[in-house]
Amino acid sequence: xxxxxxxxxxxxxxxxxxxxxxxxxxxxxxxxxxxxxxxxxxxxxxxxxxxxxxxxxxxxxxxxxxxxxxxxxxxxxxxxxxxxxxxxxxxxxxxxxxxxxxxxxxxxxxxxxxxxxxxxxxxxxxxxxxxxxxxxxxxxxxxxxxxxxxxxxxxxxxxxxxxxxxxxxxxxxxxxxxxxxxxxxxxxxxxxxxxxxxxxxxxxxxxxxxxxxxxxxxxxxxxxxxxxxxxxxxxxxxxxxxxxxxxxx
Amino acid sequence: xxxxxxxxxxxxxxxxxxxxxxxxxxxxxxxxxxxxxxxxxxxxxxxxxxxxxxxxxxxxxxxxxxxxxxxxxxxxxxxxxxxxxxxxxxxxxxxxxxxxxxxxxxxxxxxxxxxxxxxxxxxxxxxxxxxxxxxxxxxxxxxxxxxxxxxxxxxxxxxxxxxxxxxxxxxxxxxxxxxxxxxxxxxxxxxxxxxxxxxxxxxxxxxxxxxxxxxxxxxxxxxxxxxxxxxxxxxxxxxxxxxxxxxxxxxxxxxxxxxxxxxxxxxxxxxxxxxxxxxxxxxxxxxxxxxxxxxxxxxxxxxxxxxxxxxxxxxxxxxxxxxxxxxxxxxxxxxxxxxxxxxxxxxxxxxxxxxxxxxxxxxxxxxxxxxxxxxxxxxxxxxxxxxxxxxxxxxxxxxxxxxxxxxxxxxxxxxxxxxxxxxxxxxxxxxxxxxxxxxxxxxxxxxxxxxxxxxxxxxxxxxxxxxxxxxxxxxxxxxxxxxxxxxxxxxxxxxxx
Numbered sequence: 024x025x026x027x028x029x030x031x032x033x034x035x036x037x038x039x040x041x042x043x044x045x046x047x048x049x050x051x052x053x054x055x056x057x058x059x060x061x062x063x064x065x066x067x068x069x070x071x072x073x074x075x076x077x078x079x080x081x082x083x084x085x086x087x088x089x090x091x092x093x094x095x096x097x098x099x100x101x102x103x104x105x106x107x108x109x110x111x112x113x114x115x116x117x118x119x120x121x122x123x124x125x126x127x128x129x130x131x132x133x134x135x136x137x138x139x140x141x142x143x144x145x146x147x148x149x150x151x152x153x154x155x156x157x158x159x160x161x162x163x164x165x166x167x168x169x170x171x172x173x174x175x176x177x178x179x180x181x182x183x184x185x186x187x188x189x190x191x192x193x194x195x196x197x198x199x200x201x202x203x204x205x206x207x208x209x210x211x212x213x214x215x216x217x218x219x220x221x222x223x224x225x226x227x228x229x230x231x232x233x234x235x236x237x238x239x240x241x242x243x244x245x246x247x248x249x250x251x252x253x254x255x256x257x258x259x260x261x262x263x264x265x266x267x268x269x270x271x272x
Numbered sequence: 273x274x275x276x277x278x279x280x281x282x283x284x285x286x287x288x289x290x291x292x293x294x295x296x297x298x299x300x301x302x303x304x305x306x307x308x309x310x311x312x313x314x315x316x317x318x319x320x321x322x323x324x325x326x327x328x329x330x331x332x333x334x335x336x337x338x339x340x341x342x343x344x345x346x347x348x349x350x351x352x353x354x355x356x357x358x359x360x361x362x363x364x365x366x367x368x369x370x371x372x373x374x375x376x377x378x379x380x381x382x383x384x385x386x387x388x389x390x391x392x393x394x395x396x397x398x399x400x401x402x403x404x405x406x407x408x409x410x411x412x413x414x415x416x417x418x419x420x421x422x423x424x425x426x427x428x429x430x431x432x433x434x435x436x437x438x439x440x441x442x443x444x445x446x447x448x449x450x451x452x453x454x455x456x457x458x459x460x461x462x463x464x465x466x467x468x469x470x471x472x473x474x475x476x477x478x479x480x481x482x483x484x485x486x487x488x489x490x491x492x493x494x495x496x497x498x499x500x501x502x503x504x505x506x507x508x509x510x511x512x513x514x515x516x517x518x519x520x521x522x523x524x525x526x527x528x529x530x531x532x533x534x535x536x537x538x539x540x541x542x543x544x545x546x547x548x549x550x551x552x553x554x555x556x557x558x559x560x561x562x563x564x565x566x567x568x569x570x571x572x573x574x575x576x577x578x579x580x581x582x583x584x585x586x587x588x589x590x591x592x593x594x595x596x597x598x599x600x601x602x603x604x605x606x607x608x609x610x611x612x613x614x615x616x617x618x619x620x621x622x623x624x625x626x627x628x629x630x631x632x633x634x635x636x637x638x639x640x641x642x643x644x645x646x647x648x649x650x651x652x653x654x655x656x657x658x659x660x661x662x663x664x665x666x667x668x669x670x671x672x673x674x675x676x677x678x679x680x681x682x683x684x685x686x687x688x689x690x691x692x693x694x695x696x697x698x699x700x701x702x703x704x705x706x707x708x709x710x711x712x713x714x715x716x717x718x719x720x721x722x723x724x725x726x727x728x729x730x731x732x733x734x735x736x737x738x739x740x741x742x743x744x745x746x747x748x749x750x751x752x753x754x755x756x757x758x759x760x761x762x763x764x765x766x767x768x769x
Contacts (some may be wrong), residue, residue, distance in 0.1 A: 034536060040543035047550060105535035107576070108583050109633055110592050127539035127572055130546045178607045203608055206638045212646055214612040221611060240549065240562050 025051040028137060029070040031061040031087060032103070033080045037126075041074070044130035050137070056080070058087045065091060070098065072137045077104040077115070085118055092119035099140035103128060131241065135192045152187045155234065155247045157226070159187055168226060178203055179222045186235065186245035195242040219243055281475070282468045289464035297456050301449055305442070312441045316356065316397055316433060317390050323350070323358050324401045324431040331429070335406040336362070336370055347374050356437065361430040362403070370407075370427060377434075385428045398432035474502040482509055486722055487520055487585075520585065534575050542568045577712040584636060584719040595747055596634045598641075598671065599625050602662050605641045609649060617654035620645075624661035628671035631747045636720045643713045644675040644740055651738070652679035664746065671746045676739040682732040690714055690730060717742075 028045060032038040033056040042052040053068060055061050057079060065073065073091075077084040088100060099121045104111070107125035115123045121140045124133060152159045158167045164180050166173045175183065185194065185202045196215045203218070219235065227233045236249045244250075276284070330349065334342060350360045350373045359376035363369055363385065377396065384391060390399045407425045474496070481493050492513060493506045545568065549561035606622045613620040630637060648658045656678040664671045682690065721728045726744040 034540060036540035037536070037543055040540060040547050044543060044547040044550070047547065103539075105532045105539070107535075107579065108592075109635055113592070126535045127542040127568070130543055176607060178611070204604070204638065204642065206635055206642070212609075212612055212649065214608060217611045217615045218608075240558070240565075 025049050026072070026137070026141065027051045027068065027070045028053070028072050028074060029061065029064050029068065030054045030074045031058070031079070031084065032056065032074070032076040034076075041130065041133070045134060045137075048130075048134050050134070058082050058084070058090075061087050062090055065096070065098065071141050072099045072101065074101050074103055074133065074137070075120070077102055077106060088115075088118050088120060097144065099137070099144050101133070101136060101140060103133070129195050129197060131193050131195055132198050135189045135194065135198065138192065139188060152184065154187045154190045154245060156230075157183070157187060157234065157245075159183055168230065173225050175222070175225055178218055179225065182218060182222050183226070186243075189245070191244065191246045191248075193238050193242045193244050199243070282465070282472050285468035285471060286461070286465040289467060290461050293456065293460045293464065297453065297460075301453060305445065305449065308445050309438065309442060312438050313397075316435075316437060317399075319353065319356055320358070320390060320397060320399045320431055320433065323353075323360075324399050324429060327360060327429055327431065328401055328403055331362075331403055331405055335408055336427070337408065338371055343371070346371075350375060356433045358431060358433045361432075362405075363428045363430060365426065365428070392435060393432075395435055396432045397435050398430055401429045401431070403427050403429045475505075478502060478506060478509070485513065486725065487513075487517055525582070530578075532579075534571075538568065538572055538575065542572070574712070577716060580639070581712060581716050581719060584716060584723055592633050593631050594634065595629045596632055596637050598628045598630045598637055598673075598744075599662055601634070601638055601641050602660065602673070605638075605645055606660065609645045613649050613658060616649065616652075618649060618652050618656050618658060620649075620658045620660065622660050624663050626662060626664040626671070628662055628664045628744075628746050629748070630671065630724070630744050632720075632724055632744075636724075640673070640717050640720055640742060643717050644673070644742075647713070648675050648677040648679065648738070651681075652677045656737075666748075669746050669748070670743050673742045673744075674739060676737065678737040681734040681736050681738055682730075683734045687730060687732060 026049075028050050030038055030041055030052060032041065032054065035056075038054045038056070042054050046052050053064055053070065055064055061073070061075070064070065073087075075084045075087060084102065084104075088102075091098065091100065100119070101122040101124060102115045102120045103124045103126055104115070105126045112123045112125075121144075122136050124136065150160065150162050152161060156169045159180070160166075161184070164177065166175050166180060166183055181203055182199060185199065199215050199219070203215075219237075223233075223235045226235060232247070233249075234245055234247065236244045236246060238244055238250070279287075326349075327346075330346075338346065346360065350358050357375055358373075360371075360373040361369060361376055362371040365385070367385075384393075385400055388400060390397060392398075404424050404426055407427075478493065485491055485493065492510045495503050495506045495510075497503065542565070545561060545564050549558065549565065552558060552561065602622070602625055606620065610620050645658070645660065652658060658675070658677045660676075661674045662671060663674075718728055721742055721744070724744050726742060729741040729743075730738070731741075732738040
């Protein structure tokens with residue numbers, strides 16, 4: 024059963040793209056452009072998650088947020104907003120939102136966050152994350168593949184954690200960077216490629232099957248079944264003379 | 273070349289004070305010397321006249337020539353004021369000396385007997401007075417002289433004293449005046465310097481206060497309330513501050529608003545492109561779409577940095593600050609960027625990392641660390657080295673982040689422009705050797721450091737490397753007071769080379 028997502032956004036140029044993009048990811052999209060319709064949809068359709076723009080024509084997304092939370096409705100709500108200062112994010116999360124994404128965002132990040140929020144809403148996670156042959160102990164920060172410990176740096180552990188939490192999803196460089204450095208200012212350098220290469224050499228080297236895949240032009244994915252066809256996986260990142268120059272080239 | 277106009281105000285004031293004091297001291301000295309001389313002289317003259325009157329009275333009933341007893345008595349009388357060393361001559365109208373006191377100079381002075389005024393003759397002050405006196409004519413005297421045996425005759429009384437008395441008195445005076453003058457010559461300059469400094473001290477403190485005022489806060493210059501020139505200057509500076517702040521605020525608001533206006537359309541463009549590029553990925557079209565994404569990302573980055581710049585510049589000190597363990601961020605950054613550097617063949621060392629808690633927006637501190645380390649990696653060639661250190665000074669409640677590299681360096685000319693928005697040095701702009709930056713990074717760093725009342729220092733030598741030092745106030749776990757760090761020079765020009 025596809026995930027049902029309600030989008031409350033008054034800019035058709037953006038809402039059309041989000042609807043198309045998330046529909047491509049097999050999500051069932053409903054789009055409204057005001058608070059009243061949004062509340063109506065939440066009441067009648069029970070979406071799995073709500074994506075909410077804060078600055079709607081003549082009204083504020085906060086009204087919807089407060090109305091939903093006042094009814095003890097814990098449906099995951101993700102805010103998308105052009106307002107991006109720390110204060111604005113904090114006030115959004117304090118008002119009851121589960122996540123806050125600053126415009127412009129990548130659809131794959133929005134997709135990944137919707138999934139993560141729904142999952143978090145449904146289950147309490149244990150101290151160990153696992154995917155296929157991979158196991159990550161969150162308390163001791165140790166990782167294993169097929170029972171064999173992988174000697175990973177804190178940075179690599181952090182990356183692997185994000186990958187396991189978002190198994191089979193494409194993660195953009197921006198998302199990975201945010202995981203490592205807790206800031207939105209994407210690096211001008213290819214620091215992410217460097218760490219992914221190191222992580223991959225430790226996770227996949229010596230094993231018959233690669234788990235970390237490069238999805239050209241989109242990002243990286245942890246998967247036992249890499250996608251085929253046009254989004255072909257390139258398990259080796261092309262070597263470059265200057266790792267920094269290659270990023271913007 | 274000596275240029276008066278280039279001297280410091282304090283020096284000028286001191287020099288003027290010294291010259292004025294010297295001149296007035298010299299004038300007062302000369303005037304008092306002249307009046308002292310006049311006083312002494314008139315005293316001498318008054319005494320002369322008194323003595324002459326006295327002898328006129330005393331000799332009225334005497335008869336010439338005097339016997340020894342009389343001479344003795346007269347000699348004693350004339351010496352009554354030993355300081356003046358008076359003398360007495362009695363001369364007849366023909367000019368013959370009839371009697372001289374033993375104090376009289378020899379030879380006897382020529383006498384202008386007709387002139388009753390006081391005269392100065394050959395180093396002596398003299399006065400002449402007529403005297404009718406009885407005179408016994410000696411038997412062997414010529415006929416012409418003796419008219420009658422014992423007869424009254426008019427003779428001339430000459431009373432005088434040596435003028436070297438004046439010279440002695442003046443010497444006595446000079447013994448006092450000269451040390452006084454010497455003392456003034458040596459004492460006045462340092463005194464004048466102190467006075468000038470004291471006078472100009474309010475100006476100095478005003479300058480210091482102004483140096484410590486940041487545009488990002490609301491503080492103004494404290495006025496002394498005396499309605500004097502300093503108070504007026506303070507009020508003028510406050511007015512200027514007010515106008516500048518309002519101008520900057522408008523500017524930053526404008527930047528923030530326009531960035532928000534840009535984010536909406538940018539979000540729509542990027543989302544649409546993403547959908548399309550996921551659906552179409554055939555060779556050429558896919559490549560072109562990737563370029564659109566790259567350019568959008570770049571545009572988004574500039575918008576984000578403009579927003580951050582606006583946020584940092586307009587943020588007042590109370591906004592969203594929390595204690596941040598900066599050392600943890602630095603360690604995290606080392607972990608993150610060390611891999612990148614070693615990939616490029618650069619060795620990065622964290623030489624020191626002491627615990628440092630800074631009251632700030634954590635995102636801002638991250639930006640500083642990221643910007644400095646990334647820049648160091650970006651502008652250092654393979655085989656180069658980078659040193660990072662964070663040290664803590666608990667007594668001064670500051671911490672010091674130093675990022676030093678052996679990179680391409682920044683020319684002296686470019687160092688001046690380093691804080692300018694969108695400025696990138698020629699080496700930094702070369703797209704084939706370095707990735708595209710926004711040119712806003714260091715400008716944001718400077719603004720963050722300013723908003724945290726810290727200081728920024730850049731040292732760089734073209735081809736040798738760059739060292740950036742940032743000092744920020746720290747807080748201990750239980751205090752929240754933040755002392756501003758005095759800057760060397762004003763904010764704009766504090767990129768000390």
